[in-house]
Amino acid sequence: MLAVFAHPDDAEICAGGVMAKWAAAGREVHLLILTNGDRGSSDPTASRAELAATRRPETEAAADVLGLASARVLSTHDGELENTSVIREAVTRRIREVRAETVVSCDPTAVFFENRYYNHSDHRTAGWIALDSCFPGERQPAFLQRAARRGPADPGRVTTCGWAGRTSRTTSRT
Ligand SMILES: [Zn+2]
Numbered sequence: 001m002l003a004v005f006a007h008p009d010d011a012e013i014c015a016g017g018v019m020a021k022w023a024a025a026g027r028e029v030h031l032l033i034l035t036n037g038d039r040g041s042s043d044p045t046a047s048r049a050e051l052a053a054t055r056r057p058e059t060e061a062a063a064d065v066l067g068l069a070s071a072r073v074l075s076t077h078d079g080e081l082e083n084t085s086v087i088r089e090a091v092t093r094r095i096r097e098v099r100a101e102t103v104v105s106c107d108p109t110a111v112f113f114e115n116r117y118y119n120h121s122d123h124r125t126a127g128w129i130a131l132d133s134c135f136p137g138e139r140q141p142a143f144l145q146r147a148a149r150r151g152p153a154d155p156g157r158v159t160t161c162g163w164a165g166r167t168s169r170t171t172s173r174t
Pocket residue numbers: 006007010120123
């Protein structure tokens with residue numbers, strides 16, 4: 001299983017329980033965070049470089065507590081996540097490397113949470129990136145061929161996408 005989220009702490013907040021449960025049951029659970037969290041503070045004096053340097057070991061420590069097999073944090077700046085072929089290739093490559101059958105991410109269609117909150121653009125974008133990286137990215141052998149050359153060349157393993165956040169459907173078949 002591969003969890004794909006936007007910021008350090010998103011995965012623990014959105015899916016920490018299920019990741020720990022699956023890891024405890026013997027499933028191999030991997031985490032991929034798409035931004036470095038360098039704007040993730042309400043302190044206006046916080047150094048972005050220090051935030052990023054703090055968030056990475058925090059993510060790794062949390063992964064240890066949850067029993068995850070791996071945790072990676074990409075270097076995209078917080079708040080600047082875009083659904084590009086470069087980042088889809090990185091996600092597709094990671095899906096193939098860990099031979100994921102299940103991918104979990106944010107529901108990209110979840111925008112408004114009643115009148116309390118509207119969803120961060122990075123969260124929605126992470127969901128679209130995860131979705132597009134499963135199909136056509138991971139599913140189609142001829143798609144993102146550079147990713148195929150760098151990872152196991154046996155696409156088509158992902159059978160389930162799970163969505164964290166409010167939505168009418170929580171899973172979908174690829
Ligand atoms: Zn977040």
